[in-house]
Amino acid sequence: MTLSALAERLGAHLTGDPEALVKGVAGIEEAGPGELTFVANPKYAAQARYTAAAAVLVEPEFPEIPAPTLRVANPYLAFARAIEIFYSAPAYVPGIHPTAVVAETARIGANAHIGAYAVIGEHVILGDDAVVLSHVVLYPHVRTGDRFFAHAHAVVREHCRLGDDVTLQNGAIVGADGFGFARQHGKEFAGRAWYKIRQSGAAVLEDSVEVQANACIDRASIGETRVGSGSKIDNLVQVGHGSTVGRDTLLCAQVGLAGSTAVGNNVILAGQVGVAGHCTVGDGAIATAQSGIPGDVAPGITVSGYPAIENRQWLRSVAIFNRLPEIVRQLKAKSE
Template sequence: MRMTLYELAEKLSCSVVGDGSIEIDGVAGMEQAGPRQLTFLANPKYAAKVKQTRAAAVLLQQPVEGVVSVVSNDPYLDFARALALFYQPPRPAPGIHPLASIAASATVGEHCSIGPFAVVGEHVTLGRNVVLYPHVVIYEGASIGDDFLAHSHSTVREFCRIGNRVTLQNSVVVGGDGFGFAKAADGTHHKIVQSGITVI
């Protein structure tokens, strides 16, 4: 993806000082950025590096003479927003892999993608556009909203409730048991049943 610096600045609600017709095809840190990339200055202690960077332009709070500047109230935030414009992680196509296990009582919303060896338990509700990567497990009775994404080996335990636009990174467990034990007079420990749920 490419866009002119003017186009990028408009999307970020920033202004350009210098040549706004430069084509930008990505963003990078100040030392790594190349001649078609945008970088940023958020910490004044690195100001000297602005003149040394190979970047096409720099996001900063005040323009620097001789440097194509994208003037921003919050360069770090706008750098993060620019990164999201240029990089969209791959997303699997909708569909249920034949090696996934979906309980008959589960409700699966439209345009969901469920990978191999994912498990969706009894009475689970999945919203629209849910992505479950391989080996994700959703326990019985869990309720999950729209645009949920669970990376491989993550787990949502029984009856937990998750809202819209939540992402679980690899191996996350939502609703796992806490560390609760009651100590008996003889020194033995009795596990306290974790009867609550997690709501996100």
């Protein structure tokens, strides 16, 4: 594809040879001749001056560099769209594999693809244009919207409801039992002190939710667990029973939400953030990696550390903490 054609597809302003050819995409550190790359992080700006790439996606104000540039307001988003131009995902033709088990009471939408050894339970409603790959299991009474896509070994438990354009990556579990047990006291309960609480509520995923590999969205004991439209759940995330996650929120890898957590809209919880049960994280809040949140977080603020505090305060505190040995030496010197 020529640079001029690519610029038109991406809505970018081209500086450079319009007839130069692009055959693929690569990161700024690996890109070579014939490949498109991008700079969205200032950390990599210097490397753009020396890249051998055919062209670089940059912001409109980015300084001139020897390589051709495609200038666009959001280079990262444009690069994501460029990947789709040069990479063709596998296509799955409609049909039901002969080894799949589909209950007679299940309602399968138009153009669905159901792969080998998939199991579609009683009274399941599967929307149009669904793709259910090998070894996926949909328990009885599951409902999905249109364009549902479940990769191999994903599981959706009984009575759970999924909207349109929901994607489950490999091993994602929607609606497993929440971690609910009541303590039984007395000698007669020795060896069985914890009484399992029936998890009777469903998990609900609204439209355009993606749950990535080996993440778990637990069902509620009563009521429901709900993930709002457009939210993305990364690998190995735990959403506890009865929790709610708002719209367009990101839960990054290894985030853990205890039961009955309420996370607002447009929130970002970075990797390994933990939120205690019955806490509320307000709209637009951000928690940096490995923060521990034991209480409510106000809308729109960034928090860090444990217990999580406002990010700038945490940065000042860390700077002081690193100086503690020096401060102790100074105090001892003054006291002598």
